[in-house]
Amino acid sequence: MKKTSKALVEEAMELVTTYTVEQARALHGDPGVQFVDVRDVRELEREGVIPGAIHAPRGMLEFWVDPESPYHREEFAHDKEFVLFCAAGWRSALATRTLMDMGLGRVSHIHGGFSAWKESGGPVAEKPTKKRVG
Template identity: 60%
Template structure:
């Protein structure tokens, strides 16, 4: 008999978005480059290589988020101890909604996420860095 999933990803993302701030790409662009804002890229390293990066964003693979935020964790990253605003993004906005909700529940604040993620960021012509390998092609 198959598993009976009682709450799917759509419900989880919707629930998260009702509890966190969601920024449009335009609003995110207005914050980009500010000293008091940290953009957190949750994508897999392969996605970064394939799609490019947001200049200046801090890369935190989604699977490490909780461990990098918690100062008690042996994996804690100093960036998450800074008194800044944290703006999460992923490829399409689902992982970042869940991540921002989790970060907020852990006490990180203020947090937000970018609607549509890096895909939407790229589509608007916002700044993107590509690897040296990509530039040679």
């Protein structure tokens, strides 16, 4: 193995903007900031969500951000700062670096992720359920 996952995360951390949970909480609700949850849907169901965050699973993020992708999502076409988070801050660090490489302007992540957010007393809600039609 040429690079470990730990080495990749450490490299990303040197390049990306990382907010403390306190800084992130101060940004929460700012209309110029969009929180992006890159955790797996099962984590959202089990642990809850940050109100107002959009869910973009790590496996689809690059496709949803890319305006040339058939999977592009309009939420990523706005001129906002995108603050990514996962459970502990590792996946979000890698995702932030990838989005920087893709040319997304203002992108950052939260040190300690959702776990640190929750421990700090940040607002948490249950994952919204989709209404079934039919």
